[in-house]
Amino acid sequence: MRRSLILGGVTVLVFPTAALAADGASGGWIGPFAVIAAGIGMAIAAGLCGLGQGRAVASAVDAMARQPGAAARIQTAMIIGLALIESLAIYTLVIALILLFVKGIQFS
């Protein structure tokens, strides 16, 4: 188990280096790690953003069920709050896009 983990780690660490050494074009050895980082970062951001938005929507729907008269105002506040929460995930998306698509950043 542990040996396969170590082997996997070594494979992940070594293979992109070797693959890119042949390629040689885009930004040195950091490129493949940028792809991995973009994927993992986006996954974490999406998951936690979903948790946060779920809490917000749950409270808002609860409040709307208790006070149907105030539903419009609650909905407006909820949408603003959702946008503010979502923007945190959007920051990560922008970072991921930068990591994936922006050429010519010298990371080293």
Next chain:
Amino acid sequence: MEAIDHPPIFRLPGIPDHVTYTWLVMIILAALTFAASRNLQLVPRGIQNFLEVVLEQFIQMIDDVMGHEGRRYLPLLATLGLFILTGNLMSLVPGLAGPTGNLNTTAACAIVVFVAYHGIGARKQGVVAYLKHFAGPVPLPLKPLMFVIELISHLARPLSLTLRLFGNMVGGHILLAVIFLLMGLDGLIGWALSGSVVGAVVGGIGGVVTIVFTVGFLYPLKILVAFLQAFIFVMLTMLYISGAIEETDHHSEHH
């Protein structure tokens, strides 16, 4: 990016796409308003009726959020909202590019908002009072700290406005492009145009199924996002402006 990059059909050489399509949005909006206001009638019909409904929605929203005095800022808010909404919807039309899918356009809108709400606040309250309200309702030793924190949070506002609109739009575009790529739309269309009968039948049917599937599921979502982001932008602008013009007397509130 090259694999999923589909440039728009109409391009002016030497001019970036988003500038071209920003001008297209401006021309569309100007033509609409000109056509609506050329022959004003007391009982509106047609396009005048439509634009009056749109503007009444804006006025309703302003009244709800900012109160009656917020109507002074209707031109700024409605222009921003209509421009962003038209740009968002335009980026959904195949063959056109969306001006809001570029960081420069959204940053321009956000900087306009930033300058506008600080200008409005400073003119309404006076520069010194406006700067004082940055420091907040805290005891004197804490005021420099609060001032710096408020300053940073105000500087983060245009950044977050910019990135929110840009990220939502570009994220949607990349989602659509990746799904078309994964379903092999280019290959299917190429097969349909290759000339052989089997290719035309299979590729044509496959292409139509792909497009209908994607458009039927993802386009409603993207249209919702287009409206929602324009709404959010205008709503946050309203909140910023009403935060800047409110007569702050924090001490009386807190004691």
